[in-house]
Amino acid sequence: MAACLYDPETGVGGMNHFSLPGSSDEGTSARYGAHAMELLVTAIMKKGGDRNRLRAKVFGGGKVLDVASEHLNVGARNAEFVLKYLEAEGIPIVGQSLGGNRGRLVRFRPHTGQAMAKHLAGREQNQVAENETKFGRELNQRVETPPDDGITLF
Template sequence: MLQAEAAAPTSGTYFDSALQTYAIRLLPADYVATDLPLALVTLLGSCVAACLYDPGVAVGGMNHFMLPGGDDGDATSARYGANAMELLINDLLKRGARRSRLQAKVFGGGNVLSGFHSDPIGTRNARFVLDYLHAENIPVRAQDLGDIHARKVGFFPQTGRTLVKRLPSTRDDAIVVAERQLYGRLARAPATGSVELF
């Protein structure tokens, strides 16, 4: 375990007092793959985080995606699950992981936004990540998906150890406000690619 006084192992890290280790915080549309002895931490509402790791080489990573699929014209964006999964897997493979040894733990997909009763975003995100991992033959070793709770996730990529804290269910907390703003920006974003209007 690293001491608080020790130098951070890489730029962009902070010392997480709850986890008692250095950590990297992921925001929506982020992904990180690493072999460093630190934690990857994120807060999830209706978004999903897939934590993938290869125990054979002690490398792992996490993504944080907002929607299951779509095309924002940028294949390097981890906003959508399809991109986020491919980007994370490819980065892990570059770091020595083998696809055949990858294991997954998945979290989030809470239906924290009120007013979405028919096929809510959280449910779609949770369904997507499980379907994707099944299709890729990556076993899911743990999951905490759905319900109405936001979650804080701490993932240790070298070992696959994961800590999840369910946050009190409230429809007006900071996570819900932030998600409403993010989804509002997505709805207003201009469409890319060829579109024929009639």
């Protein structure tokens, strides 16, 4: 599930991605919608966005796993969660592409509020997942390995 939030007046916004609806027992994992949404809203407000002006565009919620039980249809549960969350928080949804049985590639331009979503074919989904996993590892390495600039901080 991807949620794009932005303040149209300041051009401040961002996008999150979460895998599971609701929250974890600890409430600190961004894999869960509740924490991912709060992190996004907070980050936008820290950059000058106003919570009362936020607008949302949401994407995903597809049944990308072949499961028989609707209870195990995590995509539909994610879509239901984000719609209820945004309604409860008073954040209007100005665009959405939810459901189906394929993943989506989403690009978002917070300064304009423009979002683009492309449905992926099966082989594209696998490639995007591999690229995102690789990118995540690279980000973790950047954070974990500070640059060696000859300066030691204490």
